[in-house]
Amino acid sequence: MYAYDELDRTLINERVSEFRDQVKRRLSGELTEDEFKMLRLQNGVYLQLHAYMLRVAIPYGTLSSKQLRRLAHVARRYDRGYGHFTTRQNIQFNWIKLAELPDALADLAEVGIHAMQTSGNNTRNVTSDQWAGVAPGEIEDPRIWSELLRQYTTLHPEFSFLPRKFKFAITASAHDRAAIKIHDIGLRLHRNADGETGFEVLVGGGLGRTPFIGKTIKPFVHGHDLLSYVEAILRVYNQYGRRDNIYKARIKILVHELGIEKFAKEVEEEWLQMRGSALAIDDSVIEDIRSRFAYPAYEKLPHMPDELKKAAHDPHFEAWRKNSVALHKVSGYAIVTLSLKPVGGPPGDATANQMDGLADLADKYSFGEIRVGHEQNLALPHVARRDLPALWRSLDKLGLATPNVNLVSDIIACPGLDYCSLANARSIPIAQELTRRFANHDTANLIGRLHINISGCINACGHHHVGHIGILGVEKNGEEFYQITIGGRADENAAVGTLIGPAVPYGEVADVVEDIVEAYLALRARPDELFVDTVKRLGVEPFRERVYATRQER
Amino acid sequence: MTSPLEQKKIKITGPSVVTGNRTWDGVVIYRTSARGWSAALSDAAIVRTSDEARSLLAESVADDVGAIGAYIAPVEIKDTGEIKPGNLREHIRAAGVTIDLPVSA
Numbered sequence: 189m190y191a192y193d194e195l196d197r198t199l200i201n202e203r204v205s206e207f208r209d210q211v212k213r214r215l216s217g218e219l220t221e222d223e224f225k226m227l228r229l230q231n232g233v234y235l236q237l238h239a240y241m242l243r244v245a246i247p248y249g250t251l252s253s254k255q256l257r258r259l260a261h262v263a264r265r266y267d268r269g270y271g272h273f274t275t276r277q278n279i280q281f282n283w284i285k286l287a288e289l290p291d292a293l294a295d296l297a298e299v300g301i302h303a304m305q306t307s308g309n310n311t312r313n314v315t316s317d318q319w320a321g322v323a324p325g326e327i328e329d330p331r332i333w334s335e336l337l338r339q340y341t342t343l344h345p346e347f348s349f350l351p352r353k354f355k356f357a358i359t360a361s362a363h364d365r366a367a368i369k370i371h372d373i374g375l376r377l378h379r380n381a382d383g384e385t386g387f388e389v390l391v392g393g394g395l396g397r398t399p400f401i402g403k404t405i406k407p408f409v410h411g412h413d414l415l416s417y418v419e420a421i422l423r424v425y426n427q428y429g430r431r432d433n434i435y436k437a438r439i440k441i442l443v444h445e446l447g448i449e450k451f452a453k454e455v456e457e458e459w460l461q462m463r464g465s466a467l468a469i470d471d472s473v474i475e476d477i478r479s480r481f482a483y484p485a486y487e488k489l490p491h492m493p494d495e496l497k498k499a500a501h502d503p504h505f506e507a508w509r510k511n512s513v514a515l516h517k518v519s520g521y522a523i524v525t526l527s528l529k530p531v532g533g534p535p536g537d538a539t540a541n542q543m544d545g546l547a548d549l550a551d552k553y554s555f556g557e558i559r560v561g562h563e564q565n566l567a568l569p570h571v572a573r574r575d576l577p578a579l580w581r582s583l584d585k586l587g588l589a590t591p592n593v594n595l596v597s598d599i600i601a602c603p604g605l606d607y608c609s610l611a612n613a614r615s616i617p618i619a620q621e622l623t624r625r626f627a628n629h630d631t632a633n634l635i636g637r638l639h640i641n642i643s644g645c646i647n648a649c650g651h652h653h654v655g656h657i658g659i660l661g662v663e664k665n666g667e668e669f670y671q672i673t674i675g676g677r678a679d680e681n682a683a684v685g686t687l688i689g690p691a692v693p694y695g696e697v698a699d700v701v702e703d704i705v706e707a708y709l710a711l712r713a714r715p716d717e718l719f720v721d722t723v724k725r726l727g728v729e730p731f732r733e734r735v736y737a738t739r740q741e742r
Numbered sequence: 743m744t745s746p747l748e749q750k751k752i753k754i755t756g757p758s759v760v761t762g763n764r765t766w767d768g769v770v771i772y773r774t775s776a777r778g779w780s781a782a783l784s785d786a787a788i789v790r791t792s793d794e795a796r797s798l799l800a801e802s803v804a805d806d807v808g809a810i811g812a813y814i815a816p817v818e819i820k821d822t823g824e825i826k827p828g829n830l831r832e833h834i835r836a837a838g839v840t841i842d843l844p845v846s847a
Contacts (some may be wrong), residue, residue, distance in 0.1 A: 217807040237835050239768035269845035285767035537844045606839040
């Protein structure tokens, strides 16, 4: 866990006071909605279909048990008893009242949580690998650099009025769990040929109306140059990024239109002017940040304790262990992923009772720490393997032990038309039906790793472009239709999926997905060829034929 | 969300209402014929011509403290006189989410 200092606490508290005054003036009529809108957005407050929505940041996906309990408190006291974890390590409350928002934010501020820059045309919440600091083989903890960027970009005047929103993601592992290639700037910590640690910098990734996979702008940037290089990118974007057309305002469009070589040249010229400036990061700054992350005092524990051997006779426990438990960098410990995708449930939702229960389990079994992943699942990052059976029993009681992580029913979905004022079609009921269709654990295991992503509109909050199967809701003549893409992925081999054919109506989506999965099972070269690899090998045509052969094209 | 200014160009093709969200809590509300707001669609003022719609919208937008994001939305009038939302989005706004909430009310 990172411990905020006095400056952070003062900043958050001052922002709450400022927003309290702004809300008061709005409710009295002193501020018009036109004047107030940008102020509320800067504090993560949107207006959705039924109510205001508050989006709260969980920087680099790390939460303490105390913070999770406070989120539960906000859900219970100011909302309807639950929250929705998003694809960018945020949590959203869907039913919050404007008049009560300052109190909710004050309650969150007491535990160092805020909603600053979770909306608006500024640098957003810096996201990272939910296994940061505990993943085997990781170069170093990427949260240290995430925190550096968080401090640097928070309320930075030059980044507060960008042409459009701007998102960073950082990973330090070979396997990318942070989806860095679909971010405005993606950073991959790695070692160069000389054994030095630095960043591969990617730029111009993003989804939405015009999806692009990020391109490498510089293969290696030393850590002490990170801020100056990032600032050079943002300056070029600030200068040349379009402000006349919202659909062309993201940096990905600028990179695409200029070409990565020309864009890189512009950045390089800018960078050379400031490289040795005050933005050069001294080692002591990094060490100071590192020192504020508290790491657990791990014990020396056996990898295969008696408790685990005994529990291995329970097939339900074993199914969960094999699915949801991952190796930890410290022997005797494990990383446990908690699925927020129960059969028939809305993806990413957690009730206040679940949050409180999980906070208690984190205290008991995970040094009081919880992680949030972009797949809309949670994780306990430091669980002693001897405690896994007891933890599983407790998680099961909380409804947090569904053994479907990375399987077909581990669906990423945006709130869709049930909540969102931008959506054209519903996402959640589609996800719910799919989790029912693929509820059988043996079938899901037979299918293997398969990511389904659902977005209720082209803004792509459900990351449908990079789903192995992507589902995009559209509106046709007043009815909900869904376009299906296959072959996308969000990891280190990120790719945008290919449309398989005409959109299908709401009632046929689950059937179509079943057809695609059946086609895959028949076409895969061997049982361990993943869905996405079969699509890469064969292209979309065999899947298209399977889906549309028996359906009339509309 | 379609802004009221854009909607000024829109010609309505059937019975419509003006709807928005209540400022202090965001609840869905409808403009009434008594120049107020109600959370019940049945209380909504019905307009049938583009001029009426524009006029009702202008009056609604002027109440910046009472509601935000006011816009014209289509409705259906049943033979019984009951007012029904005219599309899925408005149906969901009027009736609530189409799924069970994780926590029962």
